[in-house]
Amino acid sequence: MTADEALAALAPWIAKRERPAWRPTVEEGDGAPTDSKFAGLPLLAEGEAWPACGGCGQPLELFLQLDLDALPDELGDRYGSGLVQLFYCTGDCDGGWEPFNSEGVSLCRVLPAGAGAPAAENPGTFPPQRIVGWEPLVDRPHGMEHERLGLVTDYHFNAVPYRPTEVICEEVGFRAEGMATAKAIAERIAPADGDKLAGWPHWGQGPERPACPECGEAMELLFQLDSEANVPFMFGDSGVGHVTQCPTHKQVVAFGWACC
Ligand SMILES: [Zn+2]
């Protein structure tokens, strides 16, 4: 079976898992303090000083601010209301990869809509980029999530006598043999990398959805922030970061990253 034939046979399974996602369209320069943006001047809580790193004490850099009330209409109320913000230490502090890191080297939060005041000045150094639109794309789940979703690859590593790698999807009565086919399926049923809103996470080392501290539920992708995309920063060795949110407690957001 060729890769194209395999993909065609799996089409009904793929169609059920596809999710809409959006790439940000940006323009150089800062906008209003409430605009969606990378870097630039954000809104802060009333009377709040610019957030500092809990590790080194230096000001955190604003990486992302998203106005949840100005996202594509198709998302409806999925992510709630207010401003999602990610501040991050660009110094030598460790621990920023970890959601809810206790060192305070990142700050990921939701400012309620209609509250707060513009920051007086931005101590950051990144060039601001305003998000002026959203380009839709169709996203597919990462290979590391296929098994959980019913598309199983069995390598038969320890089989004696030797057995070829098999890919099985009972939901659509699919079965194929061979490492090349398995590899092609994993490569072609995959999420977009780069910066994007919603969709499926492009995982670095494995699915890492933080558990909501309020209810224990797995948190869902809100925004994928890649190394050196719209923010001129490298997470570890070309890592990819994810802002996640509890589907029930929409004020609970977190940021973590992993190397690819
Ligand atoms: Zn720091």
Ligand SMILES: [Zn+2]
């Ligand atoms: Zn929750």
